[in-house]
Amino acid sequence: MHISPQSPASSLHWQEWVARHGEVFFLYARQQTRTEADAKDVLQDALTESWTKAAGGLPDKAMVFATIRRRAVDLGRSMDRRQRREQTVVSGQADWFLPDFSLGDTRHALAEAVMKLPPDLREVLVLRIWGDMSFPAIAQLTSVPCSTATSRYRYALERLREHLAELQP
């Protein structure tokens, strides 16, 4: 799909695109950063950069994930800025997933378990489940062999399953 950057439809396409994918991108940005404030900054910068680079087309999802990752790494390196942000952020992070009280504790426990996964496992899980990325694409994005990406995904699921099993009476 090609959109002229100066066309009146551009703003509408942007809004649709953000509405459709923004939450998943934000979820991934939260994985990659230490604070909510950083996640917001990284998300905004990455979406802006990806949209601009697409030059009138809709940005590729893999490219957006890669841009978020790179910008998060860059941000992590600027220690001063990070420290300043950490001082202003209230301890603890917001919930990564929407609460659904109708389904009881299982979903809440699952969401908590996802948040507690090691970052490398969690990253693959998020990209696969909510980013709907293929394993080769995840492998390329995370700079690991495809077999490693698959293994990480399996380990993440095993850990989650174990965690849920512990909660069963």
Next chain:
Amino acid sequence: MNEFNDLENQLRSLSPGTLPDDVKLRLAHPPEPVEMKSFRLRHLLFAGAALATAACAVLMLRPSHVISPEPAPVSLYHQESTLISAKPMGYVERDGRMWSLEEQQWRDEEIALCSNSPVTLRATRERVELVYEPVSFD
């Protein structure tokens, strides 16, 4: 991963949290077109490439300064002749006198020292001469 189907479905049913209001506000409008910015960048690239080409052309077309060797001033010249061998050839009578005829072999050596560079030129050649000498009977 069939064994994890249920778990995967459970995970998919978790919806990522909505975008915070301030983020929605930040992302309310698409980024500004960067036509001018890219034009300026392209312009700079073209200008840089043109300058580089011109510099290369100047370097390539510059008249090459071939240093032609000027005749070096000679500060010292020495010539030496050495008799290597003398071979008597016989006697000849002419004009009422006796002459001995001798074949002499000479070696001529020329040495030149250049004053403005440490160069020594040395030339050696050999020559054969027939020499008549009057014979005196004491």
